[in-house]
Amino acid sequence: MDKQLQDKLLELFTGKLSRQVQLYLDTCSRCGVCSDTCHVYASMPIPKYTPAYRAEVVRRIFKKYFKAQGKLLPVLGEAKILDETALDELKEAAYSCTGCRRCMVYCPFGIDTQQIMSIAKLLLIGANSEPEILTMLADMSISKGESIEESKERFIEGLKRLETDVIDKWKIKAGKTPIPTDAQNADILYVALAGAHSIVPAAAIFNAAGENWSLSFFEAVNFGAFVGDPAKTKLISDRIVNEAKRLKVKEVSICECGTAFRVMKHLSGPQPFKVSSLTEVHARYLREGRIKLDQSKFDLPVTYHDPCQMARNAGVIDDPRFILQHLTDDFREMAPDPKYNWCCGGGGGLVALGEETLDFRMKSARVKADQVKKTGAKILATACENCHTQLSDLNDHYKMNVEVKFLSSMVADALVH
Amino acid sequence: MTEQLNSDKELDLKGLPCPMPIVKVSKGIKDIEIGQVLKAVTTDPGSLNDFPAWARSSGNEILDTHQNGEEITFYIKRSA
Numbered sequence: 001m002d003k004q005l006q007d008k009l010l011e012l013f014t015g016k017l018s019r020q021v022q023l024y025l026d027t028c029s030r031c032g033v034c035s036d037t038c039h040v041y042a043s044m045p046i047p048k049y050t051p052a053y054r055a056e057v058v059r060r061i062f063k064k065y066f067k068a069q070g071k072l073l074p075v076l077g078e079a080k081i082l083d084e085t086a087l088d089e090l091k092e093a094a095y096s097c098t099g100c101r102r103c104m105v106y107c108p109f110g111i112d113t114q115q116i117m118s119i120a121k122l123l124l125i126g127a128n129s130e131p132e133i134l135t136m137l138a139d140m141s142i143s144k145g146e147s148i149e150e151s152k153e154r155f156i157e158g159l160k161r162l163e164t165d166v167i168d169k170w171k172i173k174a175g176k177t178p179i180p181t182d183a184q185n186a187d188i189l190y191v192a193l194a195g196a197h198s199i200v201p202a203a204a205i206f207n208a209a210g211e212n213w214s215l216s217f218f219e220a221v222n223f224g225a226f227v228g229d230p231a232k233t234k235l236i237s238d239r240i241v242n243e244a245k246r247l248k249v250k251e252v253s254i255c256e257c258g259t260a261f262r263v264m265k266h267l268s269g270p271q272p273f274k275v276s277s278l279t280e281v282h283a284r285y286l287r288e289g290r291i292k293l294d295q296s297k298f299d300l301p302v303t304y305h306d307p308c309q310m311a312r313n314a315g316v317i318d319d320p321r322f323i324l325q326h327l328t329d330d331f332r333e334m335a336p337d338p339k340y341n342w343c344c345g346g347g348g349g350l351v352a353l354g355e356e357t358l359d360f361r362m363k364s365a366r367v368k369a370d371q372v373k374k375t376g377a378k379i380l381a382t383a384c385e386n387c388h389t390q391l392s393d394l395n396d397h398y399k400m401n402v403e404v405k406f407l408s409s410m411v412a413d414a415l416v417h
Numbered sequence: 418m419t420e421q422l423n424s425d426k427e428l429d430l431k432g433l434p435c436p437m438p439i440v441k442v443s444k445g446i447k448d449i450e451i452g453q454v455l456k457a458v459t460t461d462p463g464s465l466n467d468f469p470a471w472a473r474s475s476g477n478e479i480l481d482t483h484q485n486g487e488e489i490t491f492y493i494k495r496s497a
Contacts, residue, residue, distance in 0.1 A: 136471070140474050154465045155465075155466055
C-alpha cells in the first residue's frame with residue numbers, strides 16, 4: 001500500500017474516533033464472554049468469528065497509529081501495520097458481522113462491535129475494496145433521488161396496477177385514491193420498498209384505519225448504511241426527509257425494513273416529524289380501535305423473529321407481540337427472549353449481496369434455524385425485508401417447515417370489515 | 418423499430434425481487450464488450466425506476482424499455 005493511500009485511510013480512521021469509539025477500542029479485556037453470543041461463532045466455532053477477534057483487527061491498527069505504545073514499541077502492543085493484508089482481514093471481519101449487536105448486550109463493558117466494524121467498512125470504501133454491489137446500489141438510490149421528476153410518472157403508473165389488489169383487501173369510498181401520493185399535510189408519509197408486497201397490505205391497512213396518508217416516491221432501503229458510507233447514507237435518507245418536509249407531514253412511517261427504520265429514527269438527526277415503524281403504527285391502530293382483526297384467521301402456531309435493527313437496536317419489541325395477540329391464540333415466543341434473540345444472519349448487507357454470500361449465510365445461522373424449530377411454530381412472522389429473505393432461505397436450507405410471513409401481510413389479511 | 422433491437426446477451430430476471438434484478442444486471446453487463454447490448458427481462462415493478470437510475474449512475478445507456486403484462490424488457494448498451 002502506498003503512503004498516500006495509507007494517509008488517506010488513517011484520516012478516515014481519525015474521523016471515526018469519537019470518545020465513545022475510543023473507549024470501545026481501549027477497553028476490551030479479552031474476557032471471551034462475547035464469543036458464544038455471536039450467531040456466526042455459535043454456528044461455526046472458528047476464532048476469527050468471535051466479536052473480540054473482529055474488533056481486534058481494527059484495534060491493532062488503532063494501537064499502531066493512534067497510541068504511544070504502538071508507535072514506539074509496536075510488538076508489545078500487538079500493533080498492526082495498515083497494509084493490503086490488513087485490508088483483507090478488515091473485509092473478512094466487517095462482512096462476517098451483521099451488526100446485530102447481540103455481543104454488545106452480553107459484553108460486561110457494553111462494547112459496540114458494530115461501531116468498530118463501521119471503521120473497518122469505511123477503510124474498505126477508502127481503499128475501493130468494499131463489495132462493489134453495495135456501492136452500486138447506493139449510487140442507484142442517490143441517482144433516483146436526483147432525477148425523481150423524471151421517474152414520478154412511471155412510479156404512479158406502476159401504482160395504478162396495484163390499486164385493484166389494495167381494494168380487494170379493503171374497499172374504499174368511490175372517488176378516493178387507494179394509494180395516494182404527493183398529499184400535502186398528510187398525517188403519515190409511508191416509505192415502502194419497491195415491491196407490491198411492501199405497498200399493497202400497508203395501503204389496505206391505512207385505508208381501513210381511515211388514515212390521511214401519502215406514499216413516498218422513494219424506497220426506504222438504505223444501501224449506504226449497508227456498505228458503511230456515512231455520506232451516501234445521508235444522501236439517501238435526505239431524499240425522504242426532504243419529501244416529508246415539502247409535504248409538511250406529521251409522521252414518517254418506515255416499512256418493514258429494519259435498517260431503513262433505524263437510519264431514519266436514530267441517524268437522521270432531529271426532524272420536524274415523528275418517525276415510526278409500520279409495526280408501531282399498526283399496534284397504535286389496534287389500541288385506538290381504528291382497525292379490528294379476525295383472531296381465527298391463522299389457525300396454526302405462530303412465532304415471531306425480532307429484526308435486530310428494530311428490536312435490540314431500536315426498541316420495537318412489545319408492539320409486534322401486541323399485534324400478534326390479535327392474530328392468533330397460539331403465539332410461541334422464541335428462547336432466549338427478544339433482547340437476546342439470535343440474528344437471522346442476513347443483516348449488514350449480506351442478503352443484498354445475494355448468492356455471493358448464500359453459503360456463509362446458511363452456515364452462520366444454524367443457531368437461528370434451531371431456535372425456530374424448537375418453537376414448533378408453522379408460521380414464522382417477521383417485520384423486515386432482509387430477515388424475511390434470509391429466513392426464507394434458511395427455511396429451504398434447514399427444512400424448518402414454516403411459512404415465513406410479513407407481519408403487515410398477516411394484519412392486512414385478517415382485517416375485519 | 419424497438420422490436421428489431423438485437424442483443425448480445427440475455428438475462429431472465431423474472432420473479433426476482435428488488436434489488437436482485439439490478440445486482441444481476443450490473444454483473445451481467447460486464448460479460449459483454451463496450452458497445453454491445455444486454456437484454457434483461459424482469460417482473461419487478463420497481464425496476465422501471467431502478468434500471469434508469471442505475472444506468473445513469475453507472476454510465477450505461479438504456480436503449481429501449483417495453484412492457485408486456487407483468488414482464489418488463491430492457492435493452493441496455495454497455496457504455497462504460
